[in-house]
Amino acid sequence: MRFSGFRVLSEALKGHSGWKPLWRNPDPQPFYDYVIVGGGGHGLATAYYLAKTFRQSRIAVLEKGWLGSGNVGRNTTVIRSNYLLPGNGPFYEFSLKLWEGLEQELNFNSMVSQRGVIYLFHSDWQRDAYRRRANSMALAGADARLLSREDLKAMLPFLNYDNARFPIHGGFMQPRAGTARHDAVAWGYARGADMYGVDLIQNCEVTGFRIVDGKIRGVETSRGFIGASKVGVAVAGSSSRVMAMAGMRLPIESHVLQAFVTEGLKPIIPGVIMFGAGHFYISQSDKGGLVFCGEVDGYNSYAQRGNLPMVEDVCEGAMAVMPMIGRVRLLRQWGGVMDMSMDGSPIIDRTGIEGLYFNGGWCVGGFKATPASGHAFAHLLATDTPHETARAYRLDRFARGYLIDESGAGAQPNLQ
Amino acid sequence: MKAALVRSRIYSEVKMLIPHPVLGLRDATEFIYLGAARLIDRPDPSAPDAEAAFCDYVYLRDNPAGAHRELWFHEHGDHSWLVVTRDTITHEILGAELAQDVALARKRSVK
Ligand SMILES: Cc1cc2nc3c(=O)[nH]c(=O)nc-3n(C[C@H](O)[C@H](O)[C@H](O)COP(=O)(O)OP(=O)(O)OC[C@H]3O[C@@H](n4cnc5c(N)ncnc54)[C@H](O)[C@@H]3O)c2cc1C
Numbered sequence: 001m002r003f004s005g006f007r008v009l010s011e012a013l014k015g016h017s018g019w020k021p022l023w024r025n026p027d028p029q030p031f032y033d034y035v036i037v038g039g040g041g042h043g044l045a046t047a048y049y050l051a052k053t054f055r056q057s058r059i060a061v062l063e064k065g066w067l068g069s070g071n072v073g074r075n076t077t078v079i080r081s082n083y084l085l086p087g088n089g090p091f092y093e094f095s096l097k098l099w100e101g102l103e104q105e106l107n108f109n110s111m112v113s114q115r116g117v118i119y120l121f122h123s124d125w126q127r128d129a130y131r132r133r134a135n136s137m138a139l140a141g142a143d144a145r146l147l148s149r150e151d152l153k154a155m156l157p158f159l160n161y162d163n164a165r166f167p168i169h170g171g172f173m174q175p176r177a178g179t180a181r182h183d184a185v186a187w188g189y190a191r192g193a194d195m196y197g198v199d200l201i202q203n204c205e206v207t208g209f210r211i212v213d214g215k216i217r218g219v220e221t222s223r224g225f226i227g228a229s230k231v232g233v234a235v236a237g238s239s240s241r242v243m244a245m246a247g248m249r250l251p252i253e254s255h256v257l258q259a260f261v262t263e264g265l266k267p268i269i270p271g272v273i274m275f276g277a278g279h280f281y282i283s284q285s286d287k288g289g290l291v292f293c294g295e296v297d298g299y300n301s302y303a304q305r306g307n308l309p310m311v312e313d314v315c316e317g318a319m320a321v322m323p324m325i326g327r328v329r330l331l332r333q334w335g336g337v338m339d340m341s342m343d344g345s346p347i348i349d350r351t352g353i354e355g356l357y358f359n360g361g362w363c364v365g366g367f368k369a370t371p372a373s374g375h376a377f378a379h380l381l382a383t384d385t386p387h388e389t390a391r392a393y394r395l396d397r398f399a400r401g402y403l404i405d406e407s408g409a410g411a412q413p414n415l416q
Numbered sequence: 417m418k419a420a421l422v423r424s425r426i427y428s429e430v431k432m433l434i435p436h437p438v439l440g441l442r443d444a445t446e447f448i449y450l451g452a453a454r455l456i457d458r459p460d461p462s463a464p465d466a467e468a469a470f471c472d473y474v475y476l477r478d479n480p481a482g483a484h485r486e487l488w489f490h491e492h493g494d495h496s497w498l499v500v501t502r503d504t505i506t507h508e509i510l511g512a513e514l515a516q517d518v519a520l521a522r523k524r525s526v527k
Contacts, residue, residue, distance in 0.1 A: 240479035251475040253451065254504070299449040300504045302481040307432060307507065309445045342475045398475040399468075411474050414449060 003107055022187060023067075023194035028201050031227035032058045034381060035219055037206045037242065038235035039063025041072035041182075041367065042359055044189035044200075045374020046232060046381070048106075051196035053375070054382035059198045060228075062221060064205035068186030071236050072367065074336035076259050076293045078272050078283065079368040080117045080177030081142045084133045087392030087404040088345060089140030094389045095372030096142070096176060102371060108188030111181035111286060116271035118147065118156070118173045120321070122166040130172035137174070147171040155270065158324050166277045166320065179272065179283055185370060209246045209356065216355035232357040232381050234373075237302075237337035239360035246353055250360070251342040251398050253413040255296040256335040257364050258306035260314065262328045264288030273321075280317030282325075290328060292318060296338060296364060298414040306335040338364050344416030345404035348376050348386070349395040357381055358395065363416050434500055435512050439493060446492040452477055453485035453499045456519050481505055487515060 001020055011018055034050060036043045039061050047061045063069070079099050081092035098105075099112050121127045127146070134144035152171045153161065161168045190200055201223070208220035209231070218227035235242045240252050265288050272283040282292040294314035297306050311333065318325045341347060341361030346369065348359050359377045362369060376387035386393070392404055398411075409415035432444035459469035481504055488498045497515035502508070 240477070241481055244478075249472075249476040249478060251477070253477050253479050254481075299502075300451075300479060300484055300486065301507065302505050303507055307444075399471045413451075 003109070022191040023200050026199045026201065028060065028062075028204065028221070028223055028226050029058070029199065031218070032060045032199070033229050034059045035226060035228035035231045036061045037219065037231065037233045038070070038238075039067040039186075039190070039200065039202065040070040040234065040236055041068075041186050041189065041370040042236065042362075042373045042377065043232075043234040044186055044193055045370050046234060046359070046377040047198045047200075047374075048189045048193040048196070049375045049378035050381060051193055051198050054378055056382060057197075059193075060226070061193065061198060061200050062204045062206055062219070062226070063200070063202050064222070066202050067190050067200060068183055071336045071338070072186045072370070073183050074259065074334060075182055075367045076281070076283070076291050077179040077182045077285075077367065078117065078177070078281070079112070079180055080174050080272075081140070081368070082117065082119075082133065082137055082144060082172075082174045082177065083140075083406060084136050085404055085406055086140075088406055089136060089142065091372055091376070091389040091393075092368065093137075093140050093142045094375075095369050098371035098375065099180060099368075100176075102180075102185075102188070106188040106192045108184065108191060109181075110184040110188050112178070113180065113286070114176050114178040115283075116173055116175045117177035117274065118152070118171040118271055119274040119276060120152075120159075120168050120171050122169055122277055124169075127170060134172060142174065143176050144172065144174050147173055156273065158268070158322060159273075160321055160323055163320055166275075168321075177272070179285075181286075182367060185367075189370075189374070206242065207245070209353075211246065211353055211356075214352075214354055216353055228355075230355045230357065230381055232359060232377055234359040234377065236360060236362050236366060237339055239339040239358070243351075243358060246351070246356060248351060250347075252339045252361055253300050254302055254337050255298065255340045255414055256301040256303060256306050257293065257296045257338050258310055258314070258333060258335045259291065259293045260311075260330055261285070261332045262290040262325075263331050265290065265328065275317060275321040278317030278320045280314055280321060282318070282322070289331060290325065296340065296414055297335075302337055304335055304337055306333075338362070340364075340413035340416055342398060342411045342413055343403040343405045344407050344409065344413075346373070346393050347395050348373065348380060348390045348393040350380070350384070351395065363413075432507060432509065434488065434498065434509055436490070436493070436496075436498065437512060437514055437517075438496070442490070442493060444488070446490060447488040447498075448491045450487040450489060453487055453515075453518070454478070455487055456499075456515060456522075483510060488512075
């Protein structure tokens, strides 16, 4: 079933009676060439690119809940490629290029909106740091520009420019960055994978790995044993728990990140605004709600809900930079579990067990990586070599001293 | 007794009150979190396997879902380090000890 303007019109005339489910709901087969654990954005994108680009046959995605029930449906939808370090820049720019063609690629409206992302700066050294970042982005083929205080005032007149502690001196903008409709990203990849014959198996929790002589043979699940030649794990937030079943300890801690949505308003915020000094960033959804977020709560948690002190902290940040927000009513608040890696960067690699592959450690920023992560993980699973943009995301980089410490916070996951 | 238990559970979920062994119930926001209590067990730098042991110590974590022993520093209080046992699924706090006592009990010297 392909979507088109014509299709929408003809369905409108037929009272929308002809729409079909977006994917099949098959029972698991006894054996697959590739099993992907985790039906989030990354797992579904991996299955899609594996089936499409690498023309591999029997593929299944196993998801313990329903597709998209994890972080892919809980995040604040920001996509960008404004990274500084060589290990990251080309990967995230590759991802942004995939975002730009995603709707055509998947024939699915994921509402990719390049509305621009602006980081505020409040001091000379911050401006210099952002200038350096902009130069390094240019080297990775990405776009960036610096905005003066006057430029910003014209674009965002409602900000508190003369805050005594953090006066706004200007901004650093990536015009091609923006947002995407997060659920639709999962659904689009799921539908695309299904169309290439991937079995998407929901309510199927992986409870163990069958490993014989150091080689993977398949997975134990709540729906019985499923044999597989290769198993790729992409279970953001549950990485430590799942890989522990294969006897592995990871450089990862789980922390909660909370998000907030207000009542719907007329359009006021043109893009995404990042106020790093106050741990606060905000955008406006197409429905009109203001979507905002701050830092992780800062201690290990699998609760999928946050605690009040961070709510207060985020709201203080909001009031500091955007006092007008104090008059808006908050509609919803929720938390997601992040797998915070020790240097803040992800891991896409083989493991010490033959046929077992790991994708995780996405911290608070993995949504934007979804297309490239799927592409790179599919490449690794199919060819056993890392994708050229993901070479730095090795599991042993900590032991070898090749950390990718993007925020310069060291081995302190709650600061990444 | 039962009512008190239920109440302390509610408090710890909403406010995360830490039962400081010396100072009594304190709000968790007075503290700074470091990580798993295993960080007390710093490896011996002169041991032959020190490099691997330090990589493990600095980077790898058990990260369990459930009871977790962890280090909290009383920054806005008496500057003591506590070993707090906390459920990472419910945020319920199950107990707190002075990290110094924990370390001494393991016959380790504390600076
Ligand atoms: C509040 C919040 C805001 C965020 N904002 C942004 C943002 O603006 N931009 C950005 O780039 N990133 C953001 N992120 C981060 C981003 O959401 C994640 O890094 C990314 O979505 C993780 O990848 P995923 O989508 O595949 O994970 P998930 O969607 O979590 O997928 C993992 C799946 O694995 C399943 N699973 C777990 N264990 C098992 C098992 N044993 N068996 C079978 N299945 C299992 C889970 O049910 C889940 O569906 C945010 C996150 C949160 C919580």
